[in-house]
Amino acid sequence: MGNMTREDIVQQLEQVRRDAEMALSQASNSEQISAWHSEYLGRKGQLTAILRNLGSLSPEERPQVGKVANDIKVALEAELQARQEAIASADLEAMRRAGSVDVTLPGRPQAPGKLHITTRTLRDIYTIFAEMGFQIYNSPEVETDEYNFQLLNMPPGHPARDMWDTFYTTTPGLVLRTHTSPGQAWAMREYAPEPIRVILPGKVYRYEAVDASHESMFYQVEGLAIGKHVTFSDLKGVLMNFANQMFGQGRHARFRKSYFPFTEPSVEMDIDCVICNGKGCPVCKNTGWLELLGAGMVHPRVLQYGGYDPAGFSGFAFGMGPDRMSLQKYGIDDIRYFFANDARMLERV
Numbered sequence: 089m090g091n092m093t094r095e096d097i098v099q100q101l102e103q104v105r106r107d108a109e110m111a112l113s114q115a116s117n118s119e120q121i122s123a124w125h126s127e128y129l130g131r132k133g134q135l136t137a138i139l140r141n142l143g144s145l146s147p148e149e150r151p152q153v154g155k156v157a158n159d160i161k162v163a164l165e166a167e168l169q170a171r172q173e174a175i176a177s178a179d180l181e182a183m184r185r186a187g188s189v190d191v192t193l194p195g196r197p198q199a200p201g202k203l204h205i206t207t208r209t210l211r212d213i214y215t216i217f218a219e220m221g222f223q224i225y226n227s228p229e230v231e232t233d234e235y236n237f238q239l240l241n242m243p244p245g246h247p248a249r250d251m252w253d254t255f256y257t258t259t260p261g262l263v264l265r266t267h268t269s270p271g272q273a274w275a276m277r278e279y280a281p282e283p284i285r286v287i288l289p290g291k292v293y294r295y296e297a298v299d300a301s302h303e304s305m306f307y308q309v310e311g312l313a314i315g316k317h318v319t320f321s322d323l324k325g326v327l328m329n330f331a332n333q334m335f336g337q338g339r340h341a342r343f344r345k346s347y348f349p350f351t352e353p354s355v356e357m358d359i360d361c362v363i364c365n366g367k368g369c370p371v372c373k374n375t376g377w378l379e380l381l382g383a384g385m386v387h388p389r390v391l392q393y394g395g396y397d398p399a400g401f402s403g404f405a406f407g408m409g410p411d412r413m414s415l416q417k418y419g420i421d422d423i424r425y426f427f428a429n430d431a432r433m434l435e436r437v
């Protein structure tokens with residue numbers, strides 16, 4: 089640049105200031121801001137370029153022009169900061185509008201987890217029997233023919249085997265247990281000749297035509313008490329207490345004579361229908377009664393197989409179906425919901 093006067097330079101500075109302010113008002117993001125900064129205020133920016141021409145001025149003029157330049161620089165820096173803050177708050181506002189941080193929205197409710205109804209019913213049963221001194225005993229779901237039948241007084245070919253539609257496996261002599269009763273033999277063989285008071289919960293399997301009240305897999309809870317003087321009255325007392333705790337005080341019950349190869353005598357226990365209180369309704373098929381469980385005094389031969397001398401020991405056993413109880417207690421109309429893996433099932437109750 090040739091010989092520039094003080095006025096020329098001040099004019100240039102004023103021009104740069106106007107250009108810079110115009111450009112700044114149009115910068116709308118951080119990249120544009122930093123480009124703007126190097127264009128006008130940077131080491132290679134316009135302001136610096138003009139100040140390089142101060143050499144053509146007299147020593148008195150230089151500080152005067154220098155002051156003008158510095159004032160412009162300070163003013164532009166202040167405007168830059170204001171612009172940056174405006175952009176930041178506009179960005180925040182845009183984000184809020186876009187919904188990423190709308191702090192004014194109410195929270196979304198979280199559905200709390202729930203235990204499966206089967207689990208709840210089983211735990212209710214465990215609690216009631218625990219108070220009566222019964223411990224939990226677990227035994228296998230895949231059983232031998234010996235445990236599922238023979239030790240329960242059903243030798244090969246025994247017609248009572250037809251009471252259970254059995255799933256056989258490809259291994260001869262291995263079946264899916266059709267009931268929890270084989271657990272009786274496991275418990276007796278572990279504890280004989282000590283007294284026993286256990287419940288045996290778990291899954292059982294039957295080759296059934298599946299419908300609203302029949303599944304091919306369901307739960308049973310077996311009970312077994314053995315001692316020197318265990319009587320049928322003990323059985324009735326334990327079962328009545330259970331029914332009252334489980335379904336409400338004042339429950340009526342009846343015991344019907346029945347048959348199981350592993351108990352003698354054998355009974356089935358009914359309670360008055362929990363839906364209609366015995367008046368008669370579709371759930372109890374107008375009988376006023378609901379079948380609750382099978383039970384009886386442990387057959388002497390079963391005691392013997394288990395290692396107890398029937399001359400000195402007696403016992404009672406019972407077997408109940410908690411899934412049926414859940415259906416009644418929670419008013420569910422189809423047993424297939426329990427294991428259909430539909431979470432809405434859990435939300436219903």
Ligand code: PHE
Nearest residue numbers: 267269348382383405406407
């Ligand atoms: N195991 C029998 C059933 O599945 C129920 C039962 C258990 C009966 C114990 C008497 C004693 O039907």
